[in-house]
Amino acid sequence: MSGHQREHLPPDDDSRRQALLLIHERLIGEYGNPTPKSRMNPLDEVVFTILSQNTTDTNRDRAWAGMWREFDSWESVATAPVSRISEAIVAGGLHRTKARRIKDLLEQLREERGSYEMDYLRDMDMQTARQELGRFKGLGAKSINCVLLFSLGQPALPVDTHVHRILRRVGLVDTRDLSRANRDIQGDVPAEIAYPLHMNVIRHGREVCASRCAECWRCCIEDLCGFEEKRLESR
Ligand code: SF4
The missing domain is CATH 1.10.340.30 (Hypothetical protein; domain 2)
Structure with a gap:
């Protein structure tokens, strides 16, 4: 059984794009705006x-x-x-x-x-x-x-385990299959945010929304998140 509420999934592409933009802005406020380092060939x-x-x-x-x-x-x-x-x-x-x-x-x-x-x-x-x-x-x-x-500097969003976990908890992806998640989300990502969103979501996954212990009480996107098992009080 999935740990997030299906009804929280934004119903259409436009709403998902808006939700990703909002998450991006919040994470920028929290972690800054990472820019790409030098690229490998x-x-x-x-x-x-x-x-x-x-x-x-x-x-x-x-x-x-x-x-x-x-x-x-x-x-x-x-x-x-x-x-x-x-x-x-x-x-x-x-x-x-x-x-x-x-x-x-x-x-x-x-x-x-x-x-x-x-x-x-x-x-x-x-x-x-x-x-x-x-x-x-x-x-x-x-x-x-x-x-x-x-x-290549293209606006693709790699969905690794951190990104996958957070997108599922928030309610923007509803599949457990990582490959499918990597395909499903692409059309919803505004081109200009792909890189900072990827970097900041990973950071958020490492620092706040960990696999075993999500620290929802200090999460900057808590109000946007449909995860059913939020921990809203620190121990
Ligand atoms: S509210 Fe909790 S589960 Fe949702 S993104 Fe924040 S830390 Fe993760």
Whole structure:
């Protein structure tokens, strides 16, 4: 049974957009307006995103550093045995699967485009880039949204576990399926707020609306939230 009230879901696209704008404004008031840091090129971001899957930021960073200690170019990664890539990225977890995905991706690029780069994505509109990224094995809806937002500067909203939890509690998403949530919410996100909303919702999820212990009594969007199990008194 879902922990949020279905009747709280805004009924139409326009109301959901308005609700997201309101949440965005409140979170800006609480945490400030984060702006994008320097962007990775698309291929780096794709592999970085694969290394991010099912692990912490710290372990992803260790895996990324491990890979570049072992290799000095995408070509050297692409031509190495999967076992060697796997050893280099072991710190990130699921290293065998991720190594296979990285190698397959690089081989696909070489076969189809003759080089190890994905800069051609920059010339595509968001929908076309989304479809193109979807052709590579191991890139799900969340990973694709990360590449669109962080590398290509497109207004996609990656829905990770924090974002998913808060959108469900507030009542803007009604699915437990992370991939579906990543698809469902996209049409409702005003382009100009995608990046700060993503960053601030994650921060809110870490600092206030944690998985086990939501601190609703100090939540700046409490009045906008339909979660049935709010904790309105601190212990
Ligand atoms: S902290 Fe409580 S009120 Fe705030 S978003 Fe989370 S569940 Fe809703």
